[in-house]
Amino acid sequence: MIIWLNGASGAGKTTAAQELLHLLPGSTLYDPEVVASGLRALLPKERLAQVDDVQDLPSWRRLVVDTAAALLAELPGPLIAPMTLLCQEHRDEIFGGLAARRIQVQHFLLHVEETFLRERIDRGAPPEGDLVRTRRLSRIPRYAAALPWLTADAHTVETSRLTPRETAEELAEGVRRGDGTCRIVQSPPPRAETLAAGVLLFDDRDRVLLVDPTYKPGWEFPGGVVESGEPPAQAAVREVAEELGLELGHEPALLIVDWEPPAPPLFGGLRLLFDGGHLTADRLRDVLLPGEELRDWRFATEDEAEKLLSPGRFARLRWALRARAEGRALNLEAGVPVGA
The missing domain is CATH 3.90.79.10 (Nucleoside Triphosphate Pyrophosphohydrolase)
Known part of the structure; x- marks a missing residue:
């Protein structure tokens, strides 16, 4: 199983995921950003220049699915994946690929009100991070535009006034209840024409x-x-x-x-x-x-x-x-x- 933590950039997904590891025995942190970093290192700069974001690469979406399947063949699970997904088509491709491999997904949205989100971004930017801060702030309108489908698809956890530990505790309870379960019916990938x-x-x-x-x-x-x-x-x-x-x-x-x-x-x-x-x-x-x-x-x-x-x-x-x-x-x- 994969517990997918979605939300705006700067919403505290990774810190909540790290706290959640202590509450779910056997769980493992699976950050798809590692896959993105690998592609940035492997692909020619000319190919990377053709997309606005690594998530736009079909290879990233395939590797996210294949890497998750490989990890779950080695580990008991669940995997906790803190990763922003704002494109519904990317969600469909990734979650559909996981469903085809019989991997269940519980999809959670860590929602932060915009005022609190801007404060967190300002407070959490690294010392050298004016560029990081500017990039995160520029993505807020895209997150707001995605909210209608996100709230319909994921189980929302309002985290504006929660600490990472409190967020993780709510998530752990949601996991036990089965909140956010994506009930996708999908056949295994074909092995021939x-x-x-x-x-x-x-x-x-x-x-x-x-x-x-x-x-x-x-x-x-x-x-x-x-x-x-x-x-x-x-x-x-x-x-x-x-x-x-x-x-x-x-x-x-x-x-x-x-x-x-x-x-x-x-x-x-x-x-x-x-x-x-x-x-x-x-x-x-x-x-x-x-x-x-x-x-x-x-x-x-x-x-x-x-x-x-x-x-x-x-x-x-x-x-x-x-x-x-x-x-x-x-x-x-x-x-x-x-x-x-």
């Missing part, structure tokens, strides 16, 4: 329905991996029922087949998109998301979808819409029609 089936569903304005997974970044089409021996069209119908609570009542027509090439550490495979047709307003009232897998759903125009989907998924959508308009299925490789 996969076959996946997605479904495009439309409203009366021909906008496409997208869903927001809790276990990976970005938006997606309803769908999932085709099980062994399962016909892909039936898999598409099953996934719509499981993810949206809707029965299609028919096997949808195929729009595209796309071969996704391997891109280590991903294995790639075949990606199919089917035409699920239009959803009436009456049927939309029946949409019921599984909270452990999907956070939200929405309809999007093609332009809106380009901002929400990964480039590969958007390429599939663009060609699927063309296939739908032409009334014929298309065969793609890496998001491009074969022979184009």
